[in-house]
Amino acid sequence: MSEQKFGADIVTQSLINHDVDIVFGIPGAKIDRLFERFDHPQAGQKTPKLLVARHEQNAAFMAQAFSRITGKTGVVVATSGPGVGNLVTGLMTASAENDAVLAIGGQVPRKDLNRLTHQSTDSAALFKSITNYSAEIQDANNISEIIANAFAAANGPKKGAAFVSLPQDVDDAPVTCDALPEVPAAQQGPASLADLKWLADQIKNAELPVLLVGARGSDDATVEALHSLLGDTKLPVVETFQGAGVISRDLEEETYFGRIGLFRNQTGDKLLSKSDLVITVGYDAIEYEPRNWNKENTLNIVALDTVAVEIDNNYVPKRQLVGDLAQSLNLLAEDIKGYEIPAAGQAVLKEMKADLKAASEPTYTPAQENLNHPLDVVEAIQAHVTDDMTVSTDIGSHYIWMARHFKSYVARHFLISNGMQTLGVGLPWAMTAAMVRPNAKSVSVSGDGGFFFSAMELETAVRLNLNTVHIVWNDNGHYDMVKFQEEMKYNGESAGVKFGNIDLVKYAESFGAKGLRVDSPAELNKVLDEAFATEGPVVVDVPVDYTHNYELGSQLIESEG
Secondary structure, eight states: OOOOEEHHHHHHHHHHHTTOOEEEEOOOGGGHHHHHHHHSOOTTOOOOEEEEOSSHHHHHHHHHHHHHHHSSOEEEEEOTTHHHHTTHHHHHHHHHTTOOEEEEEEEOOGGGTTSOOTTOOOHHHHHGGGSSEEEEOOSGGGHHHHHHHHHHHHTSSSOOEEEEEEEHHHHTOEEOOOOOOOOOOOOOOOSOHHHHHHHHHHHHTOSSEEEEEOGGGOSHHHHHHHHHHHHHSOOOEEEEGGGTTOSOHHHHHHHEEEEEOSSSOSHHHHHHHHOSEEEEESOOGGGSOHHHHTTTSOOOEEEEESSOOOOBTTBOOSEEEESOHHHHHHHHHHHHTTOOOOHHHHHHHHHHHHHHHHHHSOOOOOOOTTSBOHHHHHHHHHHHOOTTSEEEEOSSHHHHHHHHHOOOOSTTSEEEOOSSOOTTOHHHHHHHHHHHSTTSOEEEEEEHHHHHHHGGGHHHHHHTTOOEEEEEEEOSSBOHHHHHHHHHHTTTOOOSOBOOOOOHHHHHHHTTOEEEEOOSGGGHHHHHHHHHHOSSOEEEEEEBOGGGHHHHHSOOSSOOO
């Protein structure tokens, strides 16, 4: 006689049917049967691998990174009340940054849903505004269909998070039904053929067409199609921070013209302002608001995307070409083959390439004698990172320097949170990269503020023996990205940006990780040599001179306001 099945078994089988092989999370009483199934499956029962984190927010970040890197759905599971509440920042970040994440949250038994009961909260309502889908299961027979719809919503034309609330008595309910098989996702065709022909004519008649490639343009299929197009027709490309790496090394010299994001004083900003046709490819306004790169509101824009754009005072495309990006780019490539940018446009590109190279080797004042210049740190990281490695940058002043100056030639190997600019993502993202790309070192770059938002996960990294190098830019206890911008805004004054120091080396060692410190700028590369040669997690304390941030932000084209 077969063993009794419960709601938890249907959840587990639904995940397996949707090709989920790893689940991140933290257990609790309201969802314990599901965790029991993960760790103790019945005979012959397949279950995803369970990875227990130290905090639900970090588990959500890990699921987000899993999605961004693999293109599959990241899954995170947490218990009711505060467990679910701790998922909010991670799911908000995933939705803002086009990463498919399914969160399953425990809930009190249905009889307690509308009572002031321990850990009772309307969690489905909590997530409505920050996910693509949020629902609570009321009947064990509906578990599989709700999970199936959550997967579909998370993986729609604009990927994002989905949330399913699982009451304890539904998790525990005996069931006789089976989980639904995965329904193949609806496939998009290319954009309108007539519109693609029209766009090809626009390009052929333009003096300086420019592609602005964003987050939705960085998946494998789209990048392959983009490379094919650029191999035949050399169009200039500007990346958003989340589009980093869409231009390969062999295409760099002729087609790469920098990244845009945050301050409006980059080569990409200048090139867009000179273009007579800007084609956005998978660009999302949250990455870098149109009021920055089209502040004068004079650009001729066409949007190529999987979804309709959000119309904005500074983003009114002449046409929207909505459909599968890879298919659309492949058709467009055929129609524009043989096009060459006219002499006037080539002259601008020559000027912009010189500007980009000058920006890569700027002349800033020297760092304080015992501290490291941000550009020297970026250069040292660049020298130690190979194309197969993943670099995950946290948020802080270091992120501005890294996003501008660190070069990446493989899409989704330089991970940046530029939709929500969420503090604390660097370490958990790097850990996930080490799990799913085990043949290459994984690197995170954090400030000393952001690092400690998720630093407890060092225990998880040590437990799993992950090959990670966590490089911490230490400015002696400040939230510096806030500090320097406040000082620029308020005549040198800042508020609420100072915190106490923690010995990073001792902290790392207390977890069983290796801790290293750069005691002088002359030792920077030597210390990184040791870090990258070490098996298992390493934390590197790099004292940095952030006074150069003022030079970074002092030459804005115009205010961002």
